[in-house]
Amino acid sequence: MNRNLPYMKIAVCTSEVQIGEQIREYVDEFTGKGNAQIQVDVMKNCYRLAKKILNREHYDVICIGKNLRDIDSYTFASSIRMADRETIFFLPGWNRLNLNQIEHLAPVSYLSMPLSKEEFRKELYRTISHLGPGSRYLSFDVQGQKGRVLYRDIEYIRKSGNSVLVFTMKEMYRIPVPMTEVERELAGVEERFLRVHRDYLINGRYLSWLWNQEVGLMDGTRIPVSRIYRTRVERVVAENRKKIVG
Missing domain, CATH: 3.40.50.2300 (Response regulator)
Known part of the structure; x- marks a missing residue:
């Protein structure tokens, strides 16, 4: 990347x-x-x-x-x-x-x-x-095929072995890089990506609700939440609700 x-x-x-x-x-x-x-x-x-x-x-x-x-x-x-x-x-x-x-x-x-x-x-x-210098896209190269995904279109990212699966509303991309490398890159972008579980990063703009040990995204996707990340997730859910209410 x-x-x-x-x-x-x-x-x-x-x-x-x-x-x-x-x-x-x-x-x-x-x-x-x-x-x-x-x-x-x-x-x-x-x-x-x-x-x-x-x-x-x-x-x-x-x-x-x-x-x-x-x-x-x-x-x-x-x-x-x-x-x-x-x-x-x-x-x-x-x-x-x-x-x-x-x-x-x-x-x-x-x-x-x-x-x-x-x-x-x-x-x-x-x-x-x-x-800015490429700061709106996640760039990747898979077997010589280059691709880019707009950060704001990424709903969540899931760890899969030594790769990550990047999910958007339209497509899923498998990128052969470790989750830690992706997380480092996402730390410097405007979109707020949250670690909610050792295997998951989510885009805060799509976060809809939190219940027990799960979060729900706007498209209905459910993702597990670890206790150590729960407080931060609660804060983002509350902020999103305020934006909706106005």
């Missing part, structure tokens, strides 16, 4: 083919110099992107063209913001938004048209600085 090299996912949704092609070209040149690892998905149909967002796929940057074919650009960006509060919007060719619109969509970066390589590279550097 390597958190040193910045990693980003960028989605481009525009009816103007040349914008998507330019962004791919600029990103390839940027990553070719070893500045970062960046995945770019270009989509002409905004509904394809909307489906990905609804399925909990996260993009660090979403670039939305000024004129979309099937929906108003601002309306589309607003709907994405309701589902994902963290993504950064790149807005090529957009007019300046008013204060109310900015408050709703922020953070945003305006890009002038025609798209400038220098301006785009500058915004990439700013975004990487904002995100």
Whole structure:
């Protein structure tokens, strides 16, 4: 697992083919110099992107063209913001938004048209600085196949021999590293991962209830809790309830 090299996912949704092609070209040149690892998905149909967002796929940057074919650009960006509060919007060719619109969509970066390589590279550097060096993803390499999981999507992690099983709402990953190594990495991220048992780490955001020697996650999963970890778990459950009540 390597958190040193910045990693980003960028989605481009525009009816103007040349914008998507330019962004791919600029990103390839940027990553070719070893500045970062960046995945770019270009989509002409905004509904394809909307489906990905609804399925909990996260993009660090979403670039939305000024004129979309099937929906108003601002309306589309607003709907994405309701589902994902963290993504950064790149807005090529957009007019300046008013204060109310900015408050709703922020953070945003305006890009002038025609798209400038220098301006785009500058915004990439700013975004990487904002995100931090790979600090939002758990990276792993299994038999030469590299993968990444967004920390916030991890529900819990279970020890399995000399490996760990990483569970998200959609998938399970077996990673051939010891639990202690994963726990060290997770100690430095914003998500609050809790040790609740010698074989389990859970993401505090999914913690729903605690009863006797078990905790329940929001999807109904039950996980054993050891007595030595119970007090901390009780505190997180109480905090989550306060957030729900408001």
